[in-house]
Amino acid sequence: MIGGVSDAPAYLDHAATTSALPEVIEAVVEQMGRLGNASSLHGSGRDARRVVEESRESIASDLGVRPSEVIFTSGGTESDNMAVKGTWFHHFENGTGRDLLIVSSIEHHAVLDPVEHLVLEHEAEVAWLEPDGLGRITSQALAAALDEHADRAALVSVMWANNEVGTVQPVAELASLARKHGVPFHTDAVQALGQLPLTLGDVGADLVSLSGHKIGGPMGVGVLVAGRDQSPVPLTHGGGQERQLRSGTLDTPAIAGLAVAVRMAVAEQELSAKTMVGLRDRLIQGALDLDPTIEVSGPWEPGDGTRRLPANAHLRVPGCDGDSLLYLLDAAGVQCSTGSACQAGVPQPSHVLLAMGVEETDARGSLRLTLGRTSTDADVDALLAALPGAIDRARRARGATGRS
Ligand code: PLP
Numbered sequence: 001m002i003g004g005v006s007d008a009p010a011y012l013d014h015a016a017t018t019s020a021l022p023e024v025i026e027a028v029v030e031q032m033g034r035l036g037n038a039s040s041l042h043g044s045g046r047d048a049r050r051v052v053e054e055s056r057e058s059i060a061s062d063l064g065v066r067p068s069e070v071i072f073t074s075g076g077t078e079s080d081n082m083a084v085k086g087t088w089f090h091h092f093e094n095g096t097g098r099d100l101l102i103v104s105s106i107e108h109h110a111v112l113d114p115v116e117h118l119v120l121e122h123e124a125e126v127a128w129l130e131p132d133g134l135g136r137i138t139s140q141a142l143a144a145a146l147d148e149h150a151d152r153a154a155l156v157s158v159m160w161a162n163n164e165v166g167t168v169q170p171v172a173e174l175a176s177l178a179r180k181h182g183v184p185f186h187t188d189a190v191q192a193l194g195q196l197p198l199t200l201g202d203v204g205a206d207l208v209s210l211s212g213h214k215i216g217g218p219m220g221v222g223v224l225v226a227g228r229d230q231s232p233v234p235l236t237h238g239g240g241q242e243r244q245l246r247s248g249t250l251d252t253p254a255i256a257g258l259a260v261a262v263r264m265a266v267a268e269q270e271l272s273a274k275t276m277v278g279l280r281d282r283l284i285q286g287a288l289d290l291d292p293t294i295e296v297s298g299p300w301e302p303g304d305g306t307r308r309l310p311a312n313a314h315l316r317v318p319g320c321d322g323d324s325l326l327y328l329l330d331a332a333g334v335q336c337s338t339g340s341a342c343q344a345g346v347p348q349p350s351h352v353l354l355a356m357g358v359e360e361t362d363a364r365g366s367l368r369l370t371l372g373r374t375s376t377d378a379d380v381d382a383l384l385a386a387l388p389g390a391i392d393r394a395r396r397a398r399g400a401t402g403r404s
Contacts, residue, residue, distance in 0.1 A: 010382035012336040014372030015163055021216035024257040028218055031253035038250045048252045055259035062266040064201030071224045071242045072255055076190040076211035079224035080110040083186040083207040086232025088118050091154040098154040100125040102145045104137045106352040108163055111188055134299045135167035135356050142177050150181035160192035164339045164352045164368055165298035166312025175204040190214055194265035195273060195309050206230050217261030221254035276310035276371050279380055284313050286384040293318050311371040320365040320394035328393055332386035337368045
């Protein structure tokens with residue numbers, strides 16, 4: 001197409017979800033064409049069971065854990081709920097006196113809301129870990145909370161990397177502190193998988209949540225990696241699948257697809273991170289060159305993919321509403337987000353930015369731009385071409401409504 005402009009939108013929202021890999025689709029379709037419940041005893045059932053167990057072994061080997069530690073779930077949300085609620089209820093039901101949770105205040109709602117449910121409905125207590133201005137939960141903050149609460153704590157939960165601002169947490173340090181105090185450590189690694197090396201066997205966590213659709217796997221499937229010494233109370237009851245922790249017929253096609261996605265995410269992580277960092281840095285620098293009043297949330301050092309997620313850019317544009325920017329960019333063929341997808345449409349400033357000390361007015365003008373395997377320089381160019389016009393119109397719109 002000489003001199004033409006592609007009509008395909010520039011998709012810069014891969015943290016919300018990313019496209020399924022062709023190899024994943026192939027694996028899912030192959031299994032969908034087969035008959036068999038992995039819990040049945042006849043030949044078809046045994047075939048389905050073989051696929052599930054081979055997938056479990058493959059995922060365990062890619063993550064450096066034992067196959068028996070891999071519990072299949074319906075995704076990141078369920079894994080987080082199992083870790084938080086399941087562990088808290090284990091202590092409640094066994095009367096251990098451990099009724100307190102130590103949780104970072106910048107978790108995804110899949111962790112925050114179960115915690116708040118336990119507080120409101122079951123009188124759980126919570127000690128919140130507040131981040132610094134870059135969104136980091138320091139080991140000093142966790143050490144102070146453990147010194148005060150370790151004897152009553154059921155669980156520490158700190159995400160591996162933040163889904164909005166991309167800050168990577170010092171999980172190995174935090175897990176080792178929790179271990180020293182005898183408190184299990186859970187980390188939501190949904191955004192970290194595929195972007196950072198996840199050496200789960202070395203990091204010392206007790207529970208790790210993962211999701212398929214953020215890495216090119218199917219939607220509606222994920223994993224809770226749970227150490228053999230962890231006994232969260234099951235949240236669903238029925239057939240007793242998955243170590244009695246998660247009843248329900250196993251989704252063989254999705255599990256087969258997930259194993260392919262994890263294998264590729266882990267195998268390609270290093271190379272992919274390098275490409276993402278290059279695109280991310282060009283995007284951030286390009287936006288700052290267009291408008292120097294824009295601020296970058298979280299740690300950003302060009303070339304670095306260890307302190308900030310390689311594929312995450314989070315910008316705050318003064319004088320704009322993020323929602324206006326989102327719709328104007330969407331109309332111009334650029335798809336992005338103002339924060340986590342689960343909050344879209346809820347016109348409230350992000351709890352993550354507020355916890356980092358960002359003023360409410362500044363927090364309203366946020367844009368999250370996230371890259372993925374299919375991202376190209378052309379996507380970044382499309383954003384940089386559309387941004388000045390969108391900022392101008394969003395600022396005029398805010399001026400017209402009088403909202404500060
Ligand atoms: N945790 C984090 C950090 C996420 O970013 C998400 C999805 O946005 C989830 C949990 C929920 O995962 P799922 O969509 O698989 O339920």
